[in-house]
Amino acid sequence: MTQFDQLTAFVKVAELGSYTRAAEALDLSRTLLSRRVMALEESLGARLIQRTTRRLHLTEAGENTMTTTLTTQASHLHATALLRISLGIMTLAHGLLKVFVFTLPGTVGYFESLGLPGFLAYLTIAAEVGGGLALLLGIYTRWVSLALVPVLLGAAWVHIGNGWLFSNPGGGWEFPVFWAIALVVQAGLGSGSLVVARRFA
Numbered sequence: 001m002t003q004f005d006q007l008t009a010f011v012k013v014a015e016l017g018s019y020t021r022a023a024e025a026l027d028l029s030r031t032l033l034s035r036r037v038m039a040l041e042e043s044l045g046a047r048l049i050q051r052t053t054r055r056l057h058l059t060e061a062g063e064n065t066m067t068t069t070l071t072t073q074a075s076h077l078h079a080t081a082l083l084r085i086s087l088g089i090m091t092l093a094h095g096l097l098k099v100f101v102f103t104l105p106g107t108v109g110y111f112e113s114l115g116l117p118g119f120l121a122y123l124t125i126a127a128e129v130g131g132g133l134a135l136l137l138g139i140y141t142r143w144v145s146l147a148l149v150p151v152l153l154g155a156a157w158v159h160i161g162n163g164w165l166f167s168n169p170g171g172g173w174e175f176p177v178f179w180a181i182a183l184v185v186q187a188g189l190g191s192g193s194l195v196v197a198r199r200f201a
Contacts, residue, residue, distance in 0.1 A: 006040035007069050009033050010048060014066050017056055040065075080192025084135050087186055090179070091148060092132025098125050114158060127151050135186075138195025145187040152180035 012022040013033070023033040041048050048062035058066060098107040098121070107125065108118040127148060134144045155176035162168045166175040191201035 001036060001039060003040070003043065006036045006043070007065075009036035010040050010062075011066065011069055011073075013037060013049060013056065014058055014062065019056075074193075077193040080186075080189045081138070081194045082192075083182065083186055083189070084138060084141055084192055085194070087145070087179075087182060088132050088135030088137075090132075091128050091135060095125050095128030095132055098128070124151055124154075138191040139197075139200045141191040141195075141201060142187045145183040149180050149183050152176045152183065156180065 009022065009026065009028070012026055013019055016022045016025065019030055019033055019037075023030040026033065028036075037049065044061065044065065046061035047059050048065055050057050050059055050062075098104075102110070104121070104125075108121040111121040111124075112118050128151065131144050131148045131151075134140060153176070156173040159166075159171050159173045159176060162170040163172045164174050165172045195201045
């Protein structure tokens, strides 16, 4: 049981004013939910929720913990969204670069010069444009992020012979590998805030 689990349980109880409703909302048993709140109180050395037969209310320590937790959660969501939007812009830009700057025939020719079939150029462009838009909008962020990882690992393979630094002639593998790792991190974090529809996030 992590402190994150404990804080999530505490916040849900505080928001709903009921252990039973909070347990249902989190799909936990009431006993497990109570244990998490009690473990949090024990780790903080303070009573957070005052229990009576009719209602629950937060103690002063509980109010302070609630404020701190909600602020931290909001910062986490916004930071996650910033990473998602940045990755979306970069991915979309690279896809459009292949269309409008390198052109489709030029991109296909480049892929073929590497010994790759030309149709992979079209698949890569579709993945970058579609994936970039999905990330910008916060649509299926975890799955889209993971789906884009092979594209970046392919780019790293193209540049691996140029050394590590991306400033090397022809570009090294530093940037695409970092980008792939950032996508894995995004997949772990989820969409964050600023999504078009939470049910698709």
